[in-house]
Amino acid sequence: MSWSGKILRVNLTKGTCQSEPLNMAWAKEYLGSRGLASKYLVEEIDPKVDPLSPDNKIIWATGPLTGTMASTGGRYTVVTKGPLTGAIACSNSGGYWGAELKMAGWDMIIFEGKSPKPVYLFIQDDNAQLLDASSLWGQSVWETEPSIKAKHQDPQIRVSCIGKAGENQVLFASVVNDLHRAAGRSGVGAVMGSKNLKAIAVRGTKGVGNLKDPKGFMKATAAAKAVLAGHAVTGQGLPTYGTQVLMNVINEVGALPTRNHKDVQFEGAKDISAEAMATPRETDGKPHLVTNQACFGCTIACGRISKIDETHFSIQNRPQYINASGGLEYEAAWALGAANGVNDLEALQFANMVCNEEGMDPISFGATIGAVMEMYEMGVLKKEQLGIEAPFGSAKALCYFAEITAKGEGFGKEIGLGSAKLTKKYGQPDLSMSVKGQEFPAYDGRVVQGIGLAYATSNRGACHLRGYTIASEVLGIPVKTEPTETNGKPELVKAFQDATAAFDSAGICIFTSFAWTLADVAPQVQAACGEEFTVENLNTIGERIWNMERDFNNRAGFTSKDDNLPKRLMTEPAKTGPGKGTVSGLDKMLPEYYKVRGWDSEGRLNSETRKRLGL
Amino acid sequence: MQKSLLINADKCTGCLQCEMACSYENYGVFNTAKSRIKVFDFHTTGKKVPYTCTQCDEAWCLKACPVDAIRIDANTGAKVVIEDVCVGCKVCTISCPFGTINYVQDSGKVQKCDLCGGDPACATSCPTGAITYVDADWTGLDRMRAWADKLGNQPAA
Numbered sequence: 001m002s003w004s005g006k007i008l009r010v011n012l013t014k015g016t017c018q019s020e021p022l023n024m025a026w027a028k029e030y031l032g033s034r035g036l037a038s039k040y041l042v043e044e045i046d047p048k049v050d051p052l053s054p055d056n057k058i059i060w061a062t063g064p065l066t067g068t069m070a071s072t073g074g075r076y077t078v079v080t081k082g083p084l085t086g087a088i089a090c091s092n093s094g095g096y097w098g099a100e101l102k103m104a105g106w107d108m109i110i111f112e113g114k115s116p117k118p119v120y121l122f123i124q125d126d127n128a129q130l131l132d133a134s135s136l137w138g139q140s141v142w143e144t145e146p147s148i149k150a151k152h153q154d155p156q157i158r159v160s161c162i163g164k165a166g167e168n169q170v171l172f173a174s175v176v177n178d179l180h181r182a183a184g185r186s187g188v189g190a191v192m193g194s195k196n197l198k199a200i201a202v203r204g205t206k207g208v209g210n211l212k213d214p215k216g217f218m219k220a221t222a223a224a225k226a227v228l229a230g231h232a233v234t235g236q237g238l239p240t241y242g243t244q245v246l247m248n249v250i251n252e253v254g255a256l257p258t259r260n261h262k263d264v265q266f267e268g269a270k271d272i273s274a275e276a277m278a279t280p281r282e283t284d285g286k287p288h289l290v291t292n293q294a295c296f297g298c299t300i301a302c303g304r305i306s307k308i309d310e311t312h313f314s315i316q317n318r319p320q321y322i323n324a325s326g327g328l329e330y331e332a333a334w335a336l337g338a339a340n341g342v343n344d345l346e347a348l349q350f351a352n353m354v355c356n357e358e359g360m361d362p363i364s365f366g367a368t369i370g371a372v373m374e375m376y377e378m379g380v381l382k383k384e385q386l387g388i389e390a391p392f393g394s395a396k397a398l399c400y401f402a403e404i405t406a407k408g409e410g411f412g413k414e415i416g417l418g419s420a421k422l423t424k425k426y427g428q429p430d431l432s433m434s435v436k437g438q439e440f441p442a443y444d445g446r447v448v449q450g451i452g453l454a455y456a457t458s459n460r461g462a463c464h465l466r467g468y469t470i471a472s473e474v475l476g477i478p479v480k481t482e483p484t485e486t487n488g489k490p491e492l493v494k495a496f497q498d499a500t501a502a503f504d505s506a507g508i509c510i511f512t513s514f515a516w517t518l519a520d521v522a523p524q525v526q527a528a529c530g531e532e533f534t535v536e537n538l539n540t541i542g543e544r545i546w547n548m549e550r551d552f553n554n555r556a557g558f559t560s561k562d563d564n565l566p567k568r569l570m571t572e573p574a575k576t577g578p579g580k581g582t583v584s585g586l587d588k589m590l591p592e593y594y595k596v597r598g599w600d601s602e603g604r605l606n607s608e609t610r611k612r613l614g615l
Numbered sequence: 616m617q618k619s620l621l622i623n624a625d626k627c628t629g630c631l632q633c634e635m636a637c638s639y640e641n642y643g644v645f646n647t648a649k650s651r652i653k654v655f656d657f658h659t660t661g662k663k664v665p666y667t668c669t670q671c672d673e674a675w676c677l678k679a680c681p682v683d684a685i686r687i688d689a690n691t692g693a694k695v696v697i698e699d700v701c702v703g704c705k706v707c708t709i710s711c712p713f714g715t716i717n718y719v720q721d722s723g724k725v726q727k728c729d730l731c732g733g734d735p736a737c738a739t740s741c742p743t744g745a746i747t748y749v750d751a752d753w754t755g756l757d758r759m760r761a762w763a764d765k766l767g768n769q770p771a772a
Contacts, residue, residue: 037649068645069635069740103646156648179658207646214643225742239628292629299742301628323659328649498629502655 001210002064003027003526004107008128010121011115012195013054017121017128022107028532029614031525034090034200037079037108041088044110047555051083051187052169052194054114058274059099060160060200061509063064064529067296071228072509074296076160082186083194084171084364084418085437085461087553091188092465093160093505095181097202100158104204109194120148120161120199122243123491125206133461140164141176142320148201162189162415163201164360167407169193170416172364172439180294180326180356186438186460187418189359207287213393217527224520225299231515233475235408238302240291240513243330244274246442253474253483254446254577256334259341259392260370261433261566264444264574268343272333277304281550283311290324290344297451300511302326306349314350314399320357327352329391335366340373340398348394351402360372360407365441368419371431380426386411390406400456401489430567437559446569446573447484447579448473450481450489453589456563459495459549465495465510477514481580486585490541490593498542505545544613547597551605551615560603565588617692619751620728620735622665629656629663634738640731649719651728652737653748665746667737668715668728670694674693676727679710692751693730701725 025042030036037059049055054156058080063072076464082089104125118133120295136144141163149157159177166173166189173189183189190196202327228234237245251257251269255593259264270276277289286307294301307324308315315321327349328336336348355362375381376390387410390397404412414422419432419439433440435438438461445452450469458466469492471477481492499518503510506525518535525533533541569584594601598609605615633652642649674694675684684700685707687693696716701724706727707716716727728735730748738748748755749764 069632099631099647103648144735207642207644207647209642209646209647218639229742292628293661293663294628296631297635298628298630299632301630301743307661324661327659392683492763 001212002068002208003032004102004105004208006106008106008109008123009111010128010561011113011128012111012115012119012130012138012197015119015130017130018128022371029541030545031502031505031533031541032107033061033066033077033505033507034079034092035501035541037061037077037105038088038090038545038549040108040110041079041081041430042552045081047081047552049081050374051081051086051191054082054195056191056396057110057112058188058191058195059108059110062098063505066507067099068211068221068528069218069297070508070511070524070528071225072101072295072297072300074298074509075509076101077504077509078183078184078188080191081189081556082460083190084187085168086556087436087460088549089188089460089559090504091180091183091185092134092511093175093183094179094298095178096296097158097160097181098507099296100202100204100303103205103207104202104308105206109400111197111201114194115196118196118198120197122152122200123200123204126295136198137167141359142179142357144199145179146212151224151307152201154203157201157203159199159201161359162192163406165358165360165406165416166190166193166406168416170360170405170408171367171418171421172361172416174355174359174361175250175357176359177345180414181363182356184361185363185463187361202518211528212530213527217524220523220527223515224524228299228512232516233477234300235515236514236524238300239513241274242302242304244277244304244328244333246330247333248271248275249474250294250443254375254574255483257433257440257442257444258338260339260374260431261440261444261568262374263576263581265576266338266340266341269338271343272328272337272345272348277306277328281309283309288349295509298509300509302511308349308353309346311432312350313396314347315370321350321353325353326356331360331442332366335363335495336398337366337367338442339370341392341563342395342398343393344395347399350399354402355407360406363441364418364439365402365415366501367407367433368415368422369398370433371419372401372415372424373397374431375423375426375428378428380428399589410456433566433568434462435565436479436562438462443602444574445565446584447574447577447582448483449486449585449589450483450492451470452565452584453489453493453593454496456565456586456590457497457593459546459553465500467500468510468513469493469496471496471514480516488587490589490596494595494596497546498539500542501545502538503540507539531545538614544615546611547605554604560594560601562589563603617751618733618748619754620621620667620730620738621749623745624662624664624765625649626663626743627652627654627663628743630742632740632742633665633737633746636736640736641726651715651726665737666715668694669713670730672727673710675710676707676716679706681706688729688732691730691733694727695729696725696727698722698724711729
């Protein structure tokens, strides 16, 4: 078992909360979290639904290992049809909220409809009720959480909520829990805002207990933790440096997208790296980094807690920013920094804090600013309309844009559309560094061929967390492949995509996969859920999830034409670094990928694939 | 020889493995709400601090109990709640200056750390060494060693 066996269905239009049993047949086929919630979504909504309409649904889901002693077993996902992309969206978060929901006795919450006025859902174990959130509407994430705790006189409540960005339906608004952990991508926060749903506050005291084989589970999880502790990445690199350990590494291999992907190496990388975060500042003699932090159940503890320089221009007379706070992670440091040519670490942390405070995805926000700065330098956008001079490298512009975007003021409203819609509006669609409308993360897809294919085919738009082939192509995990080589990459991408779907659906963190394979995951899931969850079955479950997501997107109107990369990556060779001169070989890889997937030449599931996976 | 839980908050990452291990040991479920050790996350400073009973020699809880439900485990020195005897009057929860003995609604009794009979699950589960179980007479040994190293072992500046 290890599923609670119970889901909560909330109809926001009617204001009702109802408990219903979990569909156990689906649980066996889709495991939990990402897979299982996506199954509910695709069964319950029209793929062509407007993501911001009441007919869309949004689901918060845990996995069978969420809330257990399995390392990193604290994850939850938010699944919906995404407004940034129009594709299926699934964003994953750590912190403590997911485990709290599971301990309250729920596997997932399905929201449907739209509330006539702002509400929040309050769950205390079996009891769930919608409460008035009119006084919370307009509050930031950092205000909402303490407000709810104070109102209920319970500091142990956990809160998953939106800030102003979600309320304003910024298309890359995130859902934030525990102040700075986020279900960050694809605009899941905007869907929450569109439903007048401000927050989900949970207090769980029932615990997670119905393991299939408790003794076997304790043994399996202990063995798996030892694997994490003994691995160079999960045992040393991530706890010491965080994901930021990658900044200098990726710059060295010439795959650090810089200034809206015009360059692949950033001269300021060292200034915004993990090493820079640990170096004492000249102004106050203190390092940026305060400590590392774990999410619930995590024995890796890659999270960064930092303290901004009190003398920095961005925070003068603004005391809410001087405390220690989450950041910087690699993706945020890249998107806010290298993508815009900004090397001011403190400015990046400020923009990152605004993203957490008001609930915005720093990747899509930062990458959109890259497009804005390029259009400013071209003369397409002017200072008068932007409100500030915005050349590449301007830390002041970055900080300014973060605030006006979150609050929906002035040109911020247009930034909140994301780079695809924004560049199209100004006649420069080729300047959006995105796939299916979602901006690239921090690895150049023309130099590292596999990750380019992974971006092009990711079911939620460009994403590194749907098939992190960087592990193989740069870090040599599990085996080293050559970044610029296209041969073999379709198979590699498929393997990563399928395994990742299984990891995500178990309720654990994908970062475990630096050290774990499914052979480490399977014994834990088997002891928790049942013998049938073998390595082979988990792989099949992952493949089934991938194909289900793909099928939804096809029915939503996506075709092989949407499995593309921007012109820049296809035609402008990398200027420097080990991959100098290369462009993406997507045209070679994509047809092969479709074959490996068992899809037709248009990228649709063929009947044999459907039959094999039971779709 | 008795041992003590030794907590070094500087090493704590806030993963709550200790809270899960505690609840699993005592109730057979992963339930941080039932843990006898709590990790406090002071987010404005980034500090995470585990806190639990120090097993006072002159235990206020034990002395306050009107029905002698709290007794000393001779092997470990732990002050242990005898559930069959406890009447749930909560006087001990008032008397404890540290707040480390608390009422449990489900059972109608109080609970506190009992050192798991000499093999504390929190210490075993801690992945960073923030919680250890060491000779009760030498909880200062590591700090003494660090100072001895600094003052006597390092080359003169």
